[in-house]
Amino acid sequence: MSVLVYTEPHHGKISKNATEAASYASKLAALLGTTATALVCGEASDTETLGQVGISKILQVASEGISQFDTQKLSKAVQEAVRKEMATVIVFSHDFSGKAIAPRVAAKLQAGLVAGAVSLPDTSNGFIVKKAVFSGKAFAHVSVTSEVKVISLLPNSFSVEKTGGTASIESFLPEIGKAGVVVKEIRKESTKLSLTEADLVVSAGRGMKGPENWGNIEELATLMGAATACSRPVADIGWRPHHEHVGQTGLAIRPNLYIAVGISGAIQHLAGVNGSKVIVVINTDAEAPFFKAADYGIVGDAFQVLPKLIEAYKQFKASNN
């Protein structure tokens, strides 16, 4: 018995999502009285991170073509690692890769899958995992009855704990077969910071009155090291690119801080952001529904508030350095 965690390096590094999943896996292994192994599908220069969060063994996949993303190949690699490690729980991040591979692995292994878990399982009476449902408006407590279990962990829902260990590294050569899907090209979005992994997000909506008024939003975001996002109407009318749209039908994000400017807070928008740890709302309308979901609010005109905020942030930064 062991716990296996899937990781896939991003630009040669173990990603934040993968580190969270690895930390979760080692906590879960401790809970079950066993150890956690990390499967590393691709080259990473910082695999010691995995040891530091409690992983005892790393299986470094050396099969040719493993870093070319294909769910059939990666699912085979995971299955072989499961057999080798006699893993009974397999952990993924519920990110772009986990959503693509975890269902394949679960179907193959006849394993119950909890997708979007937010905490460690309750093992006092069975195996019950809490997961986000209704687009972040509620949680479901899911009992998993199969012998082998698959969990995908919702990003930014589990605090990484560095225990300071080191992991042994073993080269691993699973039979992965041919790719059914061939990667032709990777296009990076123009945004410097990935919205789904950003800790801080500055977002704006129709209250900005036109695409030419985004200068202050971008300036504040750049100063804070935040990603920019927008509401659906603004993406639909072409003021902002679609990849910035957060909400029920766009991206769901869970940053530590979400600052919403000129967004009223329709229920569909809230569904994409209500997993944020802290929400700040800036709106001219004191009755805007978003204030009910906010931790901090400013009732005021964005065109007057934003320049003041930018100045205030510069001062804050200067006095805190």
Place this chain on the structure above:
Amino acid sequence: MKLLVCISKAPDTTSKVSFAENNTKFNEAGVQYIINPYDEWYALVRALELKETLGGTVTTITVGKADNEPTIRKALAIGADDAVRIDAEASDALAVAKQIADYVKNNSYDIIFCGKETIDYNGSQVGGMIAELLDLPYVSLASKLDVNGNTATLERDIQGGKEVVETNMPFVISCAKGMAEARIPNMRGIMAARTKPLQVISGSEVSKLTEIVAYSLLPEKAGCKFIDAENPGELFQLLHNEAKVI
């Protein structure tokens, strides 16, 4: 080209989320069901567009009881040619995927479309499971799909960008924003939908491996602390000292 679109019902996006029977059931009182938006706006509409340009048929498939039929009729009104309902409990994602995979084994399709996730359980599971059960290629969270002969070119969302990929039919795809624009059914479509074939077949025996034993709501926010618009700089002190997020 034979296209299959997996359709599920979901509570309307404005539904109030509450629970009944000691927090073990979703409270359906007053809840309007719609086609899951990802299944409708992106998967179904893109399938229809491909049919219109390249020819072929679009069939929808749903696993669930008769209460799914209004949403299935809506999919037919939007333009699907026919529909299949597998009369079985949609107990968990793997159970749904097995029913659909069993159906596809006996009725081959070139592309199997799913939405990227349902807006109620947000699992993003069924597409990948169908692909594994049928040993087919799977492109998840795709925002673009073009077909040329037997080959499809797709774009899928990845961390910080997009990936352009190629695969051959048959394959499974889950559809995200960007794939197509929503269509509103017209009167002719609504009339035609009444007489389009909706085949009900009985499901196979599948065991469920997961079960929701309880629900809980998000903890209430403590309330919004307001900051003077004339002096908004206080915000950063609060975010730093109180909320500790910057």
